[in-house]
Amino acid sequence: MIRLLLADDHPVVRAGLRALFAAxxxxxxxxxxxxxxxxxxxxxNMRVDVVLMDLQFGKADPDGSLQGVDATRALxxxxxxxxxxxxxxxxxxxxxxxxxxxGASGYLLKDAPPTELVAAxxxxxxxxxxxxxxxxxxxxTRTHANNPSLSLRESEVLALVAAGMSNRDIGGQLFLSEATxxxxxxxxxxxxxxxxxxxxxxxxxxLGAIRP
Amino acid sequence: MIRLLLADDHPVVRAGLRALFAAxxxxxxxxxxxxxxxxxxxxxNMRVDVVLMDLQFGKADPDGSLQGVDATRALxxxxxxxxxxxxxxxxxxxxxxxxxxxGASGYLLKDAPPTELVAAxxxxxxxxxxxxxxxxxxxxTRTHANNPSLSLRESEVLALVAAGMSNRDIGGQLFLSEATxxxxxxxxxxxxxxxxxxxxxxxxxxLGAIRP
DNA sequence: GTCCGCGTCATTCGAAAGATTGAATCTGCG
DNA sequence: CGCAGATTCAATCTTTCGAATGACGCGGAC
Numbered sequence: 001m002i003r004l005l006l007a008d009d010h011p012v013v014r015a016g017l018r019a020l021f022a023a024x025x026x027x028x029x030x031x032x033x034x035x036x037x038x039x040x041x042x043x044x045n046m047r048v049d050v051v052l053m054d055l056q057f058g059k060a061d062p063d064g065s066l067q068g069v070d071a072t073r074a075l076x077x078x079x080x081x082x083x084x085x086x087x088x089x090x091x092x093x094x095x096x097x098x099x100x101x102x103g104a105s106g107y108l109l110k111d112a113p114p115t116e117l118v119a120a121x122x123x124x125x126x127x128x129x130x131x132x133x134x135x136x137x138x139x140x141t142r143t144h145a146n147n148p149s150l151s152l153r154e155s156e157v158l159a160l161v162a163a164g165m166s167n168r169d170i171g172g173q174l175f176l177s178e179a180t181x182x183x184x185x186x187x188x189x190x191x192x193x194x195x196x197x198x199x200x201x202x203x204x205x206x207l208g209a210i211r212p
Numbered sequence: 213m214i215r216l217l218l219a220d221d222h223p224v225v226r227a228g229l230r231a232l233f234a235a236x237x238x239x240x241x242x243x244x245x246x247x248x249x250x251x252x253x254x255x256x257n258m259r260v261d262v263v264l265m266d267l268q269f270g271k272a273d274p275d276g277s278l279q280g281v282d283a284t285r286a287l288x289x290x291x292x293x294x295x296x297x298x299x300x301x302x303x304x305x306x307x308x309x310x311x312x313x314x315g316a317s318g319y320l321l322k323d324a325p326p327t328e329l330v331a332a333x334x335x336x337x338x339x340x341x342x343x344x345x346x347x348x349x350x351x352x353t354r355t356h357a358n359n360p361s362l363s364l365r366e367s368e369v370l371a372l373v374a375a376g377m378s379n380r381d382i383g384g385q386l387f388l389s390e391a392t393x394x395x396x397x398x399x400x401x402x403x404x405x406x407x408x409x410x411x412x413x414x415x416x417x418x419l420g421a422i423r424p
Numbered sequence: 425g426t427c428c429g430c431g432t433c434a435t436t437c438g439a440a441a442g443a444t445t446g447a448a449t450c451t452g453c454g
Numbered sequence: 455c456g457c458a459g460a461t462t463c464a465a466t467c468t469t470t471c472g473a474a475t476g477a478c479g480c481g482g483a484c
Contacts, residue, residue, distance in 0.1 A: 009323055011326050012225055012229060012326070013224055013228055014228065015231045016222075016223075018228075019227045019231040113223060151431085152430095153430080163414050167470075167471075176433090177434085179433050180433060189472080195472080196376060196440090196471085196472080200376070202375050366460090388462075388463090389463055395463075398442080
């Protein structure tokens, strides 16, 4: 029996997933979480085989709440970590790669057909990585060929810059010093060949490195 | 018995909605549609009381396929039109107002609690507009007070800001003094409720005021 | 083992951006 | 006509940004 934890802030999505897995005889949804924090807590307090983790929690969150990437990192850092499958709306999401490197076993699009979903869960439960085939290629293609190799951290910083945050805010969000943010920005600027944050955002958008 | 049509391209979301309404004794999901076209067809071929219509179909399609707004317009233009409830992920979506003007009876956020959802469906089936209370206010606030005017000149300036240009460059481009550019920016900031050029660009993009 | 890229931080300094205040035209509207 | 808004400009002043460094630990590559 595969024990599942659903981590998504949308009640409707959770209901859909629950209904979907209820039809599978070898799967059981043992818990749900509406926030990333709750997902981490719950997973620590009970045995879970696979976590279905949304990437965007409370989409319009300027401040501090954990996101799916953070929760994934926290989960995979624990002892006896569950397998984490990332659920996301957009396959252009820049955080996918971060999540995978944080320890996720794979990623799924929310508009994937149900059969694909259950197959991915089964694969994850078996310890397989759902990233073997073309998926990994697409990821690396998107993030390494599309733009001139912005590092993970740099991409994260750039995403927050594009959201309109100041260096200080970004530092707070990513738990960095403002100096570090500036340092990342210097590298971003040189790599993109620009000289200001706004033009960096423009260039990145034009290169497809940021969600259109 | 309220006859429902679910129009959403996400199988998971449809499953969730189906499960949700299955628990309501006076509601029945009589059909589902994975595309906007299918929604229009289906609704014409069978009697439907309420349509739950997603706004984004096949998220990453710039051109061709119909979107929820178009389908809503088509549905409401027919004879004996069903009541249309808009389903959307983001309450910042610029298309919400368009959909309402196309004839939708209300709009719902996908992260709304289930009770709110069924209540809205019941209200829509009864012919009420779910836009009466604070929702309409928020809509008009967002689209008529929050974003509205941005004069021509201000839009021009904002476009160049979004392109990554400095105040001096913008002044040169538009044959203005740098002081004038700053002045325009102050007005843009107040109108958009932000405090920096990058967040102004982010906000404008989110409001649909910029689409290069 | 050494070199290099990444990520982290610090300091300093000049430039740009933003806040504030004020004011001049010109337009459209009641 | 007066009023409101758009557009234009100016002079401050503070904050933020960006540029130029230098430094340290860490992991992979050679």
